Amino acid sequence: MRARTCLKCREYIIIHTDNPVSQENVKKFEKIHLGHSVVTADYFEIKEIYKRFDPNKKVDEEKKTIRI
Numbered sequence: 001m002r003a004r005t006c007l008k009c010r011e012y013i014i015i016h017t018d019n020p021v022s023q024e025n026v027k028k029f030e031k032i033h034l035g036h037s038v039v040t041a042d043y044f045e046i047k048e049i050y051k052r053f054d055p056n057k058k059v060d061e062e063k064k065t066i067r068i
């Protein structure tokens with residue numbers, strides 16, 4: 001399994017190439033980490049070091065920020 005990984009934020013998202021929802025989430029991830037050092041890595045190499053990216057959580061945080 002492979003994962004898009006941001007070396008700056010220490011976050012990753014697993015790539016499921018056959019899953020359209022996953023592809024949307026990967027796009028979201030890349031948008032958020034635009035300009036950072038985003039690489040494709042092996043999930044088993046990075047899972048202990050990096051934090052899993054939660055696309056739904058990020059959306060909630062964005063909504064809260066807008067309300068404030």
Ligand SMILES: [Zn+2]
Binds near residue numbers: 007009032033037
């Ligand atoms: Zn980042």
